Amino acid sequence: MxxxxxxxxxxxxxxxxxxxxxxxxxxxxxxxxxxxxxxxxxxxxxxxxxxxxxxxxxxxxxxxxxxxxxxxxxxxxxxxxxxxxxxxxxxxxxxxxxxxxxxxxxxxxxxxxxxxxxxxxxxxxxxxxxxxxxxxxxxxxxxxxxxxxxxxxxxxxxxxxxxxxxxxxxxxxxxxxxxxxxxxxxxxxxxxxxxxxxxxxxxxxxxxxxxxxxxxxxECVGGATLSLLHDRSFSYTGDSQAQELCLYLTTAASVPYFEILEKWIYRGIIDDPYSEFMVEEHELRKEKIQEDYNDKYWELRYTVVQRHIPSFLQKMAGKVLSTGKYLNVVRECGHDVTCPAAKEVIYTLKERAYVEQIEKAFGYASKVLLGFLMEEKELVAHLRSIKRYFLMDQGDFFVHFMDLTEEELKKPVDDITPTRLEALLELALRMSTANTDPFKDDLKIDLMPHDLITQLLRVLAIETKQEKAMVHADPTELTLSGLEAFSFDYVVKWPLSLIINRKALTRYQMLFRHMFYCKHVERQLCSVWISNKTAKQHSLHSAKWFAGAFTLRQRMLNFVQNVQYYMMLEVVEPTWHVLEKSLRSASTIDDVLGHHASFLDGCLKDCMLTNPELLRVFSKLMSVCVMFTNCMQRFTQSMKLDSELGRLTLEHGTMQGPPTEAERAEERTRKELARKCLAEHVDAPQLASSFEATINKFDKNFSAHLLDLLARLSVYSTSDCEHGMASVISRLDFNGFYTERLERLSAERSQKVAPPVPGPRGPPAPAPRVAVPAQ
Structure with missing residues (x-):
């Protein structure tokens, strides 16, 4: 006490x-x-x-x-x-x-x-x-x-x-x-x-x-603490009692970490209230993947935190991340996933034990997600549907669609009614073989705020003065036509939006707008060919300038058609077959993402959409073709007056009854006189010289830009090992015509650059006299 x-x-x-x-x-x-x-x-x-x-x-x-x-x-x-x-x-x-x-x-x-x-x-x-x-x-x-x-x-x-x-x-x-x-x-x-x-x-x-x-x-937390304990256990290899003590501590400390790991690799769930697991979850909405070009849902929703990776799991961190991501996608679609090979993960100094368990879980997750996307969600069928519309694989559909929307797309983009375009799209789909496509309702109309060139230059980050002004200009100042702003869009639902995300759809749209504009230019040139039939009725084919216009139109048509054939038959189709083959052999969803991105990048590159210099020259060529067709159509419109007057006269005759023989003879005489007057008017010296100068200017510009394009293609096909571009050269210059002109221009340039050869010293020789014939 x-x-x-x-x-x-x-x-x-x-x-x-x-x-x-x-x-x-x-x-x-x-x-x-x-x-x-x-x-x-x-x-x-x-x-x-x-x-x-x-x-x-x-x-x-x-x-x-x-x-x-x-x-x-x-x-x-x-x-x-x-x-x-x-x-x-x-x-x-x-x-x-x-x-x-x-x-x-x-x-x-x-x-x-x-x-x-x-x-x-x-x-x-x-x-x-x-x-x-x-x-x-x-x-x-x-x-x-x-x-x-x-x-x-x-x-x-x-x-x-x-x-x-x-x-x-x-x-x-x-x-x-x-x-x-x-x-x-x-x-x-x-x-x-x-x-x-x-x-x-x-x-x-x-x-x-x-x-x-x-x-x-x-200041170790989570995986960093386990790494320190694991390394300390190895450092006590010669001291059995100390190593046993460290193993006891590491085993006890790893239990909650391995519980989080098991939920992640076996069920795709992260239960990490203290942010100490190697995989970190970010709050991202999967719906944004369909809207935002820069939204990297797949890359950023779950990320690896390096400081939280235990040293004994460092080599498997990538597979741990992918395993949980795969299962998480399937789980978010409402499917219950549990790995059948699930076993408790227990700490050991032998890393092989972790490797085997994670490999089994990874194999199961890859198989489940890939089968889910390929079979239940029909990924390949959706990609085929996108190819059918965005890469112009459905020929009859585009003929119907362009016929129906031609007048509407000529309007300024602000005057176009989107619902009308949607209705015309629906009509074209129902009228063509695309009606059998089960995913045709996912195709939508999209009117872009910029034309294709501006969009591509923004992607390529070109910063010349003109392009910078064009890129930073207000869309209302550019007054785009419906044709320049038109594009398709595609509704993609989760989880297919992981593969066909907004970034991939934007690439599809750039390819489509490029091909669609080429198809439009081809149609314009063909319409010039049709309207030129009127010239034969008025004997205009004898005029020199008109023959030159016919020749230039055919050269332009040959250029546009061969570029289209090259893009569709030598770029898209072979690359698509490679993609289909790769998708069949893919073992993980990351492989699918890689193959799909490679397909789109290859198409953009081989279609000359990733090279700023080729893009500039090609756009100038297309502009020359469009301006030429507009010029020719304005001219042919003036020649339709005679046929319109004849139609009115014929209608007048039918209203008073069938024409008599005398009236028919008078009509033939009148038409012949009108045809003769029109031919004389066109063949007038001042008019002929004006049209001839215009056609020659178009010819000169087109030839210069085409030679520039061929020269650049030749350089890229040899220096950058772009062998696919050599096919464009062989198509456009099948007979060696442009090669000769290139060699001639090269020789002229070399002569201009070469210094003049010095002549002999002394007084200059007198000029030779030339006799002038008397008038």
Missing amino acids: QELEELRKQLGNVATGPTWQQSLELTRKMLRDKQNKKNSGQRLPVFPAWVYERPTLLGDFLTGSGTSTDAAVPIGTLPLASQEAAIVEDLLYVLVGVDGRYITAQPLTGRQSRTFLVDPNLDLSIRELVSRILPVAASYSTVTRFIEEKSSFEYGQVNHALAAAMRTLLKEYLILVTQLEQLQRQGLLSLQKLWFYIQPAMRTVDILASLATSVDKG
């Missing part, structure tokens, strides 16, 4: 002392800072107030909490036996985190190891032995503080599990101290025996303190 009263008195003195109050405030502040220093943005549970008000629950030293030294007998006045007994009692206190009478813990100012102040009057031999035992108390203090700190919510489940494992080991350590205290109370514990009995625990506590310090300094 006397000892109990003495202990109560000592505790009362400590609790009311100024040192105790100061230590209490410091401890409260430390705990609050630790609670708020990490993951301040996360909504984590909050500790109750009593955690901060009762710092004695820490189990670590509190400055001034030791037994009162006022009543302590100076140890230097005691005999050696009494000094040893007093120091043994103090050591038993210090080993469990309580200050003694003659040994007290120094206050901590940072994360350094605990130090102690020993009474200097202690016998030197005893003090030497005490200095060997005190590192155990310092390590215990480090581990205790680590356990208390890492038990906070913000440090994650891995650190929680590690702290729990360390707490289990400390319980065994405290049992040892309790047993030593029992011996001390029986008078059977000397300082030498204490040193002997504490030896086995010293190594354990020292390793725990070393691990705690490393985790604390590295």
Whole structure:
């Protein structure tokens, strides 16, 4: 009873002392800072107030909490036996985190190891032995503080599990101290025996303190903590007891991490409340993948966090990410997925065990998602449908569609009624063989704010002055026609939007707009050919300028048709067959994404849409063709007046009854006179010279741009190994006509560049006289 009263008195003195109050405030502040220093943005549970008000629950030293030294007998006045007994009692206190009478813990100012102040009057031999035992108390203090700190919510489940494992080991350590205290109370514990009995625990506590310090300094969380423990286990390969201890800690700490891993690779679910798993989930809407060109749902929805990858899973991080992503896609479509080969993942030093389990899960996830997209969602059928419309694979549909929408697309884009275009599209689909396409209703009309060239230059980031002004111009200032703004769009639903996303659809649209405009130019040239039939009725084919116009029109038509044949038959079709073959052999959805992107990139590149220089020259050629057709159509419109008057006369005759023979003869005579007058009018010198100059200008511009295009294609086909472009050259220059002109131009340029040959010195020779014939 006397000892109990003495202990109560000592505790009362400590609790009311100024040192105790100061230590209490410091401890409260430390705990609050630790609670708020990490993951301040996360909504984590909050500790109750009593955690901060009762710092004695820490189990670590509190400055001034030791037994009162006022009543302590100076140890230097005691005999050696009494000094040893007093120091043994103090050591038993210090080993469990309580200050003694003659040994007290120094206050901590940072994360350094605990130090102690020993009474200097202690016998030197005893003090030497005490200095060997005190590192155990310092390590215990480090581990205790680590356990208390890492038990906070913000440090994650891995650190929680590690702290729990360390707490289990400390319980065994405290049992040892309790047993030593029992011996001390029986008078059977000397300082030498204490040193002997504490030896086995010293190594354990020292390793725990070393691990705690490393985790604390590295601010390790989740996978980083497991990497540190795994590497430390390997470093103790020669020390079986130390390695066994580290393996125990690593196994215990890895349990919550592997539970998250199992849910991810077996079910596609992330249950990571403390953000410590190697895969991080971002809040992205899968619907945006159909709307936003730059939305990278597949790449950014789930990403790998490098610092959270355990070193023993580093090689498999990519497959871990892909496995969960595949299963997650199927699960979000309403299908329940559970890997049949699911087994509990248990930590081991042999990495092969993880590799086998992850490989099995990856194989199952790949098979499930690929089969889901290919069979249930009919990915290849959707791609064929897109090819049918965007790559102009459905010939009769486009004939019907362009016939129906020709007048509507000539209007400015602001005057076009989208619903009317949608109705005409629906009509063209129903009238053609596209009516059998099960996905035809997914095809929509899209009127773009910019023409194709502007769109491509934006993608290619060309920054010349003219193009910069064109790119940054307000769409209302450019007054696009419906033809320039027209494009198709396609409604793609989840999960097919992973493959056919907005980025892929934009590439399809660029290819379609390019081919559609080429088809439009071809139709315009063909309409010029049809309207030129009128010239034969008026004997205009004998005019020189008109013969030149016929020739130029045929050259333009040959150019446009051969470019279309090249794009459709030598670029799209072979590349499409390669894509179909690759899709049949694909084993993962990432392979499908790669093959599809390669198909689109190859088509864009071989169709000359990724080279700014070729794109400029080609657009100029098409502009020349369009301006030529407009010029010829304006001319042929003036010649329709005669036929229109004849139609009115014929209608007048039918209203009064059938014409008589005399009226027919008079009509024939009148038409012949009109035809003769028109031919004489066209063959007039001033009119003929004007038209001839116009046609010659068109011919000159077209030839110059075409030769420029062929020269650039020749350079790219040889220097950049673009052998596909050599096929364009052989199509456009099938008889060597343009090659001869290129060689002639090259020779002329070389002559201009070459310096003049110096002549012989002396007076210049007189100019030869030229006889002028008499007029």
